[in-house]
Amino acid sequence: MQGVGIDLAERSTYGHLSPSSVRRLADRWLRPEERAWCAAQPSFREAVVIVLSCKEAVYKAWGRSGGVPELSLAMEGHGAGGWAVGSDPAPIQVMACWQVGEASILALAVAAPAGAARDLLERLRQSGPFARPIRLFLTRTRDTSPGHSCGSQPRRGAPTCGTNIR
Amino acid sequence: MHDRDRIGRRVREVLAQVLDVPAKSIDQDFSATSSVAWTSLNHLMLISQLETEFDVVFSNQEIRELTSYTTIVDTLGRRLDSVA
Structure with missing residues (x-):
């Protein structure tokens, strides 16, 4: 396995955005097929955040964050949870899954050899933060770029996040 | 030369x-x-x-670097001056 990434988008940090702002966000950062998936979801706003959160988790699995979400994800599923599969054919495949909670959206991603990513992610999903009630905690330091780095190779000084099983 | 104070006010509103x-x-x-x-x-x-x-398109490099109020104002000042 190349890496694991996790991203948490708290509703309190995006709930205030106007519909036109969310539309602009989608037009700027999502690919047409991703926008089409968002348009078919019950909440366009939440769907846009899901896609971007999955992309951020994928970047963290690659050991990067705060980047420009250029990769394309094929979204599978809808509503409370599903899968996002990197559509670029490569020896290393990226894949994410997400779960919508009451106050946040949690995305978990892996970068792994093609063919193994889904199995690895499913195992992580069953044993990790999605599996039982958890309290996610975030710690921020004073030395970071936007977002928090929760990948397997966090940058020095970057905020970290993890799971605390209750 | 664009007025840095005016750019700063607009950036503050957006932020x-x-x-x-x-x-x-x-x-x-x-x-x-x-x-x-x-x-x-x-x-x-x-x-x-x-x-x-501001009717501009930032490069990927700029997007990664625009992480503070002052960087945003400085970058926009340069960009707007270059097209003036």
Whole structure:
């Protein structure tokens, strides 16, 4: 396995955005097929955040964050949870899954050899933060770029996040 | 030469709107480091809002570097001067 990434988008940090702002966000950062998936979801706003959160988790699995979400994800599923599969054919495949909670959206991603990513992610999903009630905690330091780095190779000084099983 | 104060006022308005923080809390030291509201998601929102407001398109390098109020104002000042 190349890496694991996790991203948490708290509703309190995006709930205030106007519909036109969310539309602009989608037009700027999502690919047409991703926008089409968002348009078919019950909440366009939440769907846009899901896609971007999955992309951020994928970047963290690659050991990067705060980047420009250029990769394309094929979204599978809808509503409370599903899968996002990197559509670029490569020896290393990226894949994410997400779960919508009451106050946040949690995305978990892996970068792994093609063919193994889904199995690895499913195992992580069953044993990790999605599996039982958890309290996610975030710690921020004073030395970071936007977002928090929760990948397997966090940058020095970057905020970290993890799971605390209750 | 574009008026830096005027650019600064408009940037402050965009930051306040996107990050949902009081405009008066945005000073010269305001940055992704100092604001918990400046998440990775809101950073993308901020970039798209600034591009619309100032009619510019930032490069990938600029997008990664625009992580503080002063950097945004300086970058926009240069960009707007170059097209004036």
